[in-house]
Amino acid sequence: MTVYAGSAYASLVMGDQVDSGVYTSPEVFEQEMRRIFGRTWIFIGHASEVPNPGDFKTVQIGQWPLLMTRHSDGLVRVLFNVCRHRGSKVCYDAFGNTNSFMCMYHGWTYDTAGALNAVPLLDHMNDLDMSSHGLVKVARVETHRDFVFASLSPEGPTLAEHLGRGTYYLDVMTDRAPDREIHATRPIRYEYDGNWKLQFENYCDNYHPWYLHNSAISVGVQMMKEKYGDIFASSRRSDAIAVERSFGAAHSMTDFAGTRGAMWMDAYSDPAFLEALERRDGPERAKELLDLDWHIMIYPNLLLHTRLNHYRVINPVAVDHTEVTAYACKLGGASDQVNDRLVKNTAHHVSALGEIQVDDMQAFNWVQKGLTSGAVERVNFKLRGGNEHWNDDGEYEWTGASETMMRFQYQEWARLMSDEAR
């Protein structure tokens, strides 16, 4: 692993060990917001969250209150949710539909493209040029297959350069829908007292499930055996092994195909769903798409799950506090039965009353408390995968659980935290 030595922050990464201050230091957090979230491409939302003109959602990424809108021209905008008069927020709801945003403080009013179109007592103002006092636009906004990303920096790599091979995974995530469109539903939101990177790392941590989630897994396996008997056993291929891949800029994925067995409530069992994919792509590709079981991580704040069909957005609030929103997605062209089950499966897995995510959040809390104690100077990412190699798609690939993805993430973290990164 390359260690970037461009700043004191980069030196906190020492190959397969990382200084515990990267999780606990408010100064590191502040610099992460400036150098990572303030500079690279961050995921804002999926265009299907604002399907109609006038739709909006608000999102807080780090210290930045943002507004994603769809204007009457049909285009999606990403704006700062900050009034140009004296700085209040102008939109206070998580989502909704409106013609305009009126600031609650003195009533300045903006349209959904951010233009300032009403100012109380305008006649009494000193030369206020309304046309130059619209809501501030985020420096760059680009979209790939309706996934909307923003960069607060006017310079730097394009979204396509940033995503690299990630575009392929977002394409497949979308192409699993018979009509090649996914539709986000209202999110599940959870918060934990821990650093934002704990969630990102956890999503590619296939070392922990049999320990941390042991109770949920053992009860689940027992229930599945009682419900499905031998069918459940045969749905898990004995020769299947998870494959992990890292592909540029700290993005990564795990391919679990065949390793996790059937689900209690299989969303894809509606024969019409497979038939629709077969008609479109032929039987072989249709089966592959049906069985797809990927975790995809787009650095620094987007996690996607093909099987439960959701995406999660990580919002760092403070060095020791993080908010995550999980959006179950419906598959365009699939039946209501398929889509209802996808939404329920995401809720069962991810919500505060779900069977899996609560374990992870408890672990995040313990890690944050443990590292804050100062007892441990460095954390370890030493686990290697089997047969690590570069594959034909230019990805670094290996089999089985590892901490290799985390090592790549910290290599990129160190690069971004260095002074000269672009």
Ligand code: FES
């Ligand atoms: S701060 Fe918004 S109208 Fe005054």
Ligand SMILES: [Fe+2]
């Ligand atoms: Fe977990």
